[in-house]
Amino acid sequence: EGLADRLEAVVFDIGNVLVQWDPRHLYRKVFASEAEMEAFLGEVCTMEWHLEHDRGLSFAENAARLKSRHPDKAGLIDLWGERYGEMVPDRVADVASLVEALDAAGIALHGLTNMPVGFFPELCGRFPELRRLRKTVVSGEEGLMKPDAAIYEVLIGRAGLTPARTLFIDDSPRNVEAALRLGFLGHRFTGAGELAAELRSLGLLRPS
Template identity: 40%
Template sequence: MPNSSKISAAIFDIGNVLFTWHPRFLYERLIDDDRALAAFLDNVITHEWHFQHDAGRDFADTSAERIAEFPEHAELIAAWGPRFNESLGPPVPGMHEIVAELDSAGVPLFAITNFSHEFFPPFRREWPGLFDRFRDIVVSGEEKLLKPDAAIYHLALARFGLEPNEAIFIDDNAANVAGAEAVGIRSVLFTDAEALRRELAAAGLLAA
């Protein structure tokens, strides 16, 4: 494991680290019946289908394909793009405060997120006070590279001007954490803000 004394920067994931996220947050507003909602999320707006957007595909293409497969749900499928922000819930408790503390302490902040190139800009505009604290954000859909592929971590480090042992990476997905560790970045599997605060203190980025 890299020497924690060398760590000077923090790299964050966004979904379910800084903000809660689930397709249910949008569709429970549009589908009243719980069984119909569960079936829709299991079969139509699935994580696997949405992951195509994170990989760089356009919503116009993916939605047309899905509507052809499920024409009875055309209106609901079409809502995913323009109403995507509604699939993001409130901030994860305590996390925006940690970001603010790190920024105030002069710690360089970055992010690597699996996020659509179309959906991320309007979401970022809703939270300028948070995202303006980040020096750079690598968005998978823009790069057509996905975590946990080693290529996205190498690209991010080059863009951020960091060596692997100079950063700590925080993500809620174990595969993404393993991917970052494989390229030499000290990484934390995110569970909650208090546990992360302890990890950041151990890395020397926050006061114990």
């Protein structure tokens, strides 16, 4: 049997694969200069700090810890939770049509995302293609994060996946490597064009 006969499911990461996510989309609106914004994101609201949201800590609790260390930045820190949606200005170009084509071809689509609690429903409201994902596992809700194998196991169980018959797509090399170790096929996302070519070569999409 060829790959096309074997592959039955595709798992999508969400941030920077299906939708654009970057705190700069929000903070560019409030800082006078790029340099000030970069200093704030490099020293105050860092990625390391943000990862606690993805682990399940509430915005309020995580902000409180940070505001105690940076009381002069309290208002800016609170914006992270209050205006989190503005970090996602739009979908990633040309991926929605691939999701729709896969869905139409009868491929089971699922999501596995490092994301704070409560934000996924908002995204589904804004980007209807996300509603085509049958099961989506969100790190903040599970208290587990990629690339920890345990969160992949949660999705495997919930979605009834056979990793060898499933393509995993993520923009993070570490997350793709973790999927490969569990027996998934993997694709490191760099853009819709490369992904479309990969989907065609795997027989998941018909040649255009």
